[in-house]
Amino acid sequence: MEGLAAAHNDGLLILDEAGTCGARDFGRVIYDLAGGQGKVALNADRALRRARAWRSLFLSIGEIPARQKFEEDGKPIRDGQVLRMLDISIHDGVIRDSHGTSPTHFVNQIKRACSDCR
Known part of the structure; x- marks a missing residue:
């Protein structure tokens, strides 16, 4: 996901089908994307690889609202999750x-x- 976010730096990242992502992973992905920076890791030579960074807006265009996806985890919804991923309902017509x-x-x-x- 980091590579995808970095490739959309200063742009819009459109994610499709939140329904295919597990509820627990969905919350983590939202925090990671909103954080704007990936994890520092080692490359093949065991040297530190520079962390990827991005400034992106992201939008999920799936049929399942973010709030519903967060609730599937069975844990209380965190305010930070709701603030980072807003639901905008689009109806037929x-x-x-x-x-x-x-x-x-x-x-x-x-x-x-x-x-x-x-």
């Missing part, structure tokens, strides 16, 4: 005008245009 194309095609065009902005 949010795109009312797909400008003469199918809504699916329209959304795919938006996604493609956003990925070209990096």
